[in-house]
Amino acid sequence: MISKTDILYSLILLSFSLNTVHVHSKDSDSYVISCGSSSGGTDSDGRKWASDSQFLTSSDKSNMATAQYQDPSLPSQVPYMSARIFNSASSYKFSVSPKQRLLVRLHFYPTSYNSLDPSNSYFDVVANGFTLLHNFSASITAQALTQAYIMREFSLIPPQSGYLNITFIPSSQHDKSYAFVNGIEVISMPADMFKPAHLIGFQDQTVEVQSSSLQTMFRLNVGGQFIPTTNDSGLSRTWYDDSPYLFGAAFGVTSEAGKNVSIKYPPEMPGYIAPLNVYSTARSMGPDPKINQNYNLTWVFSVDANFTYVVRFHFCELQLTKINQRVFDIFLNNRTAQKSADAIAWAGSIGVPLYKDYATVVNDRDGDEEIWVALHPSVSEKPEYYDSILNGLEIFKLNDTRGNLAGPNPEPSKMLQEAEAAAASNFSPPPESKSKGEVIGIAGGAAGGAAVVAAVCFVVYIKKKRKNGMESGMGAWLPLYGNSHTSTISGKSNTGSSHLSSLAAGLCRHFSLSEIKHGTKNFDESQVIGVGGFGKVYKGIIDGGTQVAIKRSNPSSEQGVNEFQTEIEMLSKLRHKHLVSLIGFCEEDGEMVLVYDYMANGTLREHLYKSNQPPLSWKQRLEICIGAARGLHYLHTGARYTIIHRDVKTTNILLDENWVAKVSDFGLSKTGPNISQNQTHVSTVVKGSFGYLDPEYFRRQQLTEKSDVYSFGVVLFEVLCARPALNATLPKEQVSLADWAIHCRKKGILGEIIDPHLKAGPPINPECLKKFSETAEKCLADHGLERPSMGDVLWNLEFALQLHENPDGEAVVAQDKANDAYAIHNSTLTVEEESTASEATVEDLNTSAVFSQIVNPRGR
Ligand SMILES: *[C@@H]1O[C@H](CO)[C@@H](O)[C@H](O)[C@H]1NC(C)=O
Ligand SMILES: *[C@@H]1O[C@H](CO)[C@@H](O)[C@H](O)[C@H]1NC(C)=O
Ligand SMILES: *[C@@H]1O[C@H](CO)[C@@H](O)[C@H](O)[C@H]1NC(C)=O
Ligand SMILES: *[C@@H]1O[C@H](CO)[C@@H](O)[C@H](O)[C@H]1NC(C)=O
Ligand SMILES: *[C@@H]1O[C@H](CO)[C@@H](O)[C@H](O)[C@H]1NC(C)=O
Ligand SMILES: *[C@@H]1O[C@H](CO)[C@@H](O)[C@H](O)[C@H]1NC(C)=O
Ligand SMILES: *[C@@H]1O[C@H](CO)[C@@H](O)[C@H](O)[C@H]1NC(C)=O
Ligand SMILES: *[C@@H]1O[C@H](CO)[C@@H](O)[C@H](O)[C@H]1NC(C)=O
Numbered sequence: 001m002i003s004k005t006d007i008l009y010s011l012i013l014l015s016f017s018l019n020t021v022h023v024h025s026k027d028s029d030s031y032v033i034s035c036g037s038s039s040g041g042t043d044s045d046g047r048k049w050a051s052d053s054q055f056l057t058s059s060d061k062s063n064m065a066t067a068q069y070q071d072p073s074l075p076s077q078v079p080y081m082s083a084r085i086f087n088s089a090s091s092y093k094f095s096v097s098p099k100q101r102l103l104v105r106l107h108f109y110p111t112s113y114n115s116l117d118p119s120n121s122y123f124d125v126v127a128n129g130f131t132l133l134h135n136f137s138a139s140i141t142a143q144a145l146t147q148a149y150i151m152r153e154f155s156l157i158p159p160q161s162g163y164l165n166i167t168f169i170p171s172s173q174h175d176k177s178y179a180f181v182n183g184i185e186v187i188s189m190p191a192d193m194f195k196p197a198h199l200i201g202f203q204d205q206t207v208e209v210q211s212s213s214l215q216t217m218f219r220l221n222v223g224g225q226f227i228p229t230t231n232d233s234g235l236s237r238t239w240y241d242d243s244p245y246l247f248g249a250a251f252g253v254t255s256e257a258g259k260n261v262s263i264k265y266p267p268e269m270p271g272y273i274a275p276l277n278v279y280s281t282a283r284s285m286g287p288d289p290k291i292n293q294n295y296n297l298t299w300v301f302s303v304d305a306n307f308t309y310v311v312r313f314h315f316c317e318l319q320l321t322k323i324n325q326r327v328f329d330i331f332l333n334n335r336t337a338q339k340s341a342d343a344i345a346w347a348g349s350i351g352v353p354l355y356k357d358y359a360t361v362v363n364d365r366d367g368d369e370e371i372w373v374a375l376h377p378s379v380s381e382k383p384e385y386y387d388s389i390l391n392g393l394e395i396f397k398l399n400d401t402r403g404n405l406a407g408p409n410p411e412p413s414k415m416l417q418e419a420e421a422a423a424a425s426n427f428s429p430p431p432e433s434k435s436k437g438e439v440i441g442i443a444g445g446a447a448g449g450a451a452v453v454a455a456v457c458f459v460v461y462i463k464k465k466r467k468n469g470m471e472s473g474m475g476a477w478l479p480l481y482g483n484s485h486t487s488t489i490s491g492k493s494n495t496g497s498s499h500l501s502s503l504a505a506g507l508c509r510h511f512s513l514s515e516i517k518h519g520t521k522n523f524d525e526s527q528v529i530g531v532g533g534f535g536k537v538y539k540g541i542i543d544g545g546t547q548v549a550i551k552r553s554n555p556s557s558e559q560g561v562n563e564f565q566t567e568i569e570m571l572s573k574l575r576h577k578h579l580v581s582l583i584g585f586c587e588e589d590g591e592m593v594l595v596y597d598y599m600a601n602g603t604l605r606e607h608l609y610k611s612n613q614p615p616l617s618w619k620q621r622l623e624i625c626i627g628a629a630r631g632l633h634y635l636h637t638g639a640r641y642t643i644i645h646r647d648v649k650t651t652n653i654l655l656d657e658n659w660v661a662k663v664s665d666f667g668l669s670k671t672g673p674n675i676s677q678n679q680t681h682v683s684t685v686v687k688g689s690f691g692y693l694d695p696e697y698f699r700r701q702q703l704t705e706k707s708d709v710y711s712f713g714v715v716l717f718e719v720l721c722a723r724p725a726l727n728a729t730l731p732k733e734q735v736s737l738a739d740w741a742i743h744c745r746k747k748g749i750l751g752e753i754i755d756p757h758l759k760a761g762p763p764i765n766p767e768c769l770k771k772f773s774e775t776a777e778k779c780l781a782d783h784g785l786e787r788p789s790m791g792d793v794l795w796n797l798e799f800a801l802q803l804h805e806n807p808d809g810e811a812v813v814a815q816d817k818a819n820d821a822y823a824i825h826n827s828t829l830t831v832e833e834e835s836t837a838s839e840a841t842v843e844d845l846n847t848s849a850v851f852s853q854i855v856n857p858r859g860r
Helices: 004-010 138-145 289-293 343-347 412-424 450-455 502-507 513-519 558-573 618-638 695-700 705-721 737-747 756-760 766-779 790-805 810-828 837-841
Strands: 030-034 048-051 063-066 082-086 090-095 101-108 123-127 130-136 150-156 163-170 179-181 183-189 197-199 214-221 253-256 281-284 297-302 307-315 328-332 335-341 354-362 370-377 392-398 438-441 460-465 528-532 535-542 546-553 582-588 591-597 653-655 661-663
Touching: 082 163, 101 130, 101 163, 101 179, 123 179, 130 150, 138 150, 163 179, 214 297, 289 370, 307 343, 307 370, 328 354, 335 354, 343 354, 354 370, 513 535, 513 546, 513 582, 513 591, 558 582, 558 591, 618 653, 618 661, 618 705, 618 790, 695 705, 705 737, 705 766, 705 790, 737 766, 766 790
Parallel strands: 030 048, 197 354
Antiparallel strands: 030 183, 063 082, 082 179, 090 163, 101 150, 101 183, 123 130, 123 163, 150 214, 214 392, 253 281, 297 370, 307 354, 307 392, 328 335, 328 370, 438 460, 528 535, 535 546, 546 591, 582 591, 653 661
16 A cells, blocks of 8 residues: 555655665664753664763863753654754764764753853854864754755774874854754765766866765655665765755656565675665656656755765666666766766666766855756667666765865845745645746755755745756745734725736735835835745734835746736635735736735744743633634635645644634645536645645545544644654655544553653643544545535534533534534535625636636536
């Protein structure tokens, strides 16, 4: 059986029975230490972490501390819950082999220790003369990646002294600054791990990789799945899925070694280079030679500028057996790294692993801080198949001439984009056909350390122009705060906006650009409260005192225009207590701006995890779910057209100051199928967010309102368990919340994964919990037909709330009553009072280009 995780995980249906082979490198000096812990401990993978005290040098004046808050996404208490705090420069010293390279991993969990503010912490880390981190803020970096914790991995040149000296130096340029670290791993690594690499773009020039220290930026098991530390020989590396980094909609196909192909290292290749699991899966271009000739299989990585990088390609042919069957060219940043690559010609036979290193310098030109890896069939070689293949990929940063490896902290704007991207975990191929745009996957981030970064998986968003980095296209506004005061949107004059139907323009208030500029202090960065694919979101003031949220699109982004239109068209016609209200818009001077109610309490997600907000009570959670369900139910049935939201997730459920839930972000919405014409779905390119994506929608690219129901089921479990829909750092079976929660429910151990805050709070009525989780599970049924309608979900949640508030007695009666009511008034359940006025004006939709997609109006 193929589980949903895997569909999400690899984008391609994979069946797996990976050969697991343990490769043992000589395990000489290896230190795994939990800092600030007097006794050490064992992590969730069963690795033992020792106390750090004996490795501190004698002059040390550091403190031990325990985290005050345990983020639910931490993989394990050890080593993250204890920390060593340094108020002045201080060193660890390890005795190591002078002949081996050193793999050094640093673990950071930026949170409050001894009431210290994590945002005050800036520091340098120097190891054997190499600057590993400089002016490093774990807090900014973690926020940028929306990760609770960060891991950085380095490979240092063999220390002639026989010692490794790691020094933590608090920044002198920031007040109250301190340094901290939670865990350190030091593992000896064979010195022959690296050899000179060809510097591309220069004839016969090589880079002496072996004499440089490196930072691991990315480490991917291409076409395969996450490989945890425990499955990677003595080096305990982590290998991530490559799909988040794929560029464009052309993902190629993944393959796996069949039973008749056995994979064996050739004699000259040591097993520690990469585990066999990496070689046993691959990504190639697909069966159609015509298509393959017309595209490059491309991955894109965010890196720091002004460094030399080594890109290591791992190959192993899994299907073909002869030379000149699959021959391809390899490009790095648009330059040819290798012509006529042929894994069989190199390795001699099927199932034989090999790797190739290429070095490239990434400069600051054009502001591009990216590495593009592209493969294309070598048509000129006339191979039997026009195809290419890749099994694994690693990218390492080399120290510069001053021995520095540190890049800057993520910039605020970039940071917010990445945060948004990470949080939203959005996925979207270019919008139907007309796109000149490019899709770029960014999961790393300039400062993003390799592995952990990749855990922020499945981030793909549309980037129209590389050079000015204008992203557009995706929904999701990370905290798009909006809120409460719902003004009537009676139209001022229609200003003849070029992009809008006159209807929508007439329904909405029109703002002048000067009003908007005035309200946002001329789009001052200090006013930014979120960033989405469409642009930034500012907090602003209009009419001399009304707080609003202002979305500003990237000028000249065509995809932005589309979503701008969709959102105005949708929102201007929909009025509902549980939908975010659009107050108006501004279209002037190429600017496109949307003005919304300000939502004082931000997104639902930030009240569940990865923030320092106080936890919500169970009752609050139920009420929020009910509110959101009402909003969605209204979208599905209350308006004249069935509207499918397409991007239901906890960051698109906003909370006003009274904790009323409002569904936001209609940038991706589509109107639903026309029932009268026996159409039951809208055929469309898959959009939405990983972890929430309906597997049926994914498989068949057909959209129904049941796709929203599926996503809402994930939201319900997220509310119950307070963890992200996808967390790639967890063991495979736990990565997808949907799969894991269903598994736990089946096993009767759902209680174990419930948010600890809920368990600590007032007891939850078991019947209520049962109803809630049963409802969530039904939403996640594999087939849309088996899932309840949103109205059904709503009713069940209301029933769960009754069970909670009134555990014995009346609930049962209510259930029967409600069931009756439901049977009769199915489609109008609980919507009436709340949908107000302007829905009636939804006529004439065909005037809008946006609605050209309407499959047909459905009367009520
Ligand atoms: C460790 O390195 C720091 C900074 O480079 C230096 O000040 C210190 O003396 C070194 N300690 C040892 C024991 O080598
Ligand atoms: C890791 O190793 C274990 C034990 O050998 C195996 O059961 C599991 O499938 C492996 N996981 C991966 C992702 O390779
Ligand atoms: C392995 O088996 C598959 C089908 O079972 C076949 O298509 C493939 O050619 C075989 N490969 C080799 C190298 O024998
Ligand atoms: C890279 O180097 C150039 C030229 O020395 C400099 O202008 C630029 O600021 C540097 N970029 C970064 C990110 O350090
Ligand atoms: C890639 O190279 C081609 C010529 O080989 C050039 O026309 C194109 O502009 C380059 N693209 C980028 C993004 O640098
Ligand atoms: C593939 O990439 C290379 C290098 O960037 C470029 O020259 C070529 O035009 C690309 N081919 C296609 C089909 O996009
Ligand atoms: C890295 O540092 C080493 C030692 O300081 C130096 O020999 C080497 O040239 C540096 N690497 C690069 C790429 O500058
Ligand atoms: C340190 O990092 C912060 C945040 O990125 C930045 O604002 C500051 O300018 C940096 N300081 C130095 C001295 O580089």
